[in-house]
Amino acid sequence: MDILLTRRAIGDVEQMDHPDCDPRLLDNTYRQFGIINRALSGWRRLYTTELRSLERQGQAPLTVLDVGCGGGDLAVMLARWAARDGMPIQITGIDPDPRAASFARRRPPISGVEFRQAHSADLVRDGVAFDVVISNHMLHHLGPEELRQLLADSEILASGKALHNDLVRSPTAFALFSVAALPFRRSFIRQDGLTSIRRSYRPVELAAAAPPGWSVERSSAFHQVLTYRKG
Numbered sequence: 001m002d003i004l005l006t007r008r009a010i011g012d013v014e015q016m017d018h019p020d021c022d023p024r025l026l027d028n029t030y031r032q033f034g035i036i037n038r039a040l041s042g043w044r045r046l047y048t049t050e051l052r053s054l055e056r057q058g059q060a061p062l063t064v065l066d067v068g069c070g071g072g073d074l075a076v077m078l079a080r081w082a083a084r085d086g087m088p089i090q091i092t093g094i095d096p097d098p099r100a101a102s103f104a105r106r107r108p109p110i111s112g113v114e115f116r117q118a119h120s121a122d123l124v125r126d127g128v129a130f131d132v133v134i135s136n137h138m139l140h141h142l143g144p145e146e147l148r149q150l151l152a153d154s155e156i157l158a159s160g161k162a163l164h165n166d167l168v169r170s171p172t173a174f175a176l177f178s179v180a181a182l183p184f185r186r187s188f189i190r191q192d193g194l195t196s197i198r199r200s201y202r203p204v205e206l207a208a209a210a211p212p213g214w215s216v217e218r219s220s221a222f223h224q225v226l227t228y229r230k231g
Contacts, residue, residue, distance in 0.1 A: 008199055035184075036189065066094070067135040076110055123157055178190070
């Protein structure tokens, strides 16, 4: 066993990615993502530094595309923060997985948020654009060609910037999450979270995988943001 996590475990597959996984455990996983993302993902800081700073007085709402939105908790969280700050925002969450899209659409409606079952390439074909394109804990799920396509789509869809927030692979992150996730039962949170850490990039690896124009910015000890800024 590679206890130092020196290499990405790219052959490992998360349980929730299996099409025949237990639907009850999957729904519980989507519900519990909200707790995990509020506590650990670092999006409060990213919202403050990267989104709230773009507020435009007297103009149209800030438009955000959340790619691979899963159960939709991040979009809802961002919309609530923006509402408290009095910042107009319109967030579109997309996910190609019909199970995720269905869960997200079943959430109680919240102003400024909509969910669609779609791939980023679908929106490119539609010719739409957003001020900011984001994703959360998604990059490590993608193969090389899928990553290339996501980043190419992001460059087209983002009129301002793209922020793909993901985990940093490390033995410390693995050990801490292994303990922190113990209370999350009857879901895939702990098992899949540990798989996610094993599959994740280290910053130098992510930088090498990204095309020109993208940069890796460390947001915390255990998170990094693959960033594209126009202009």
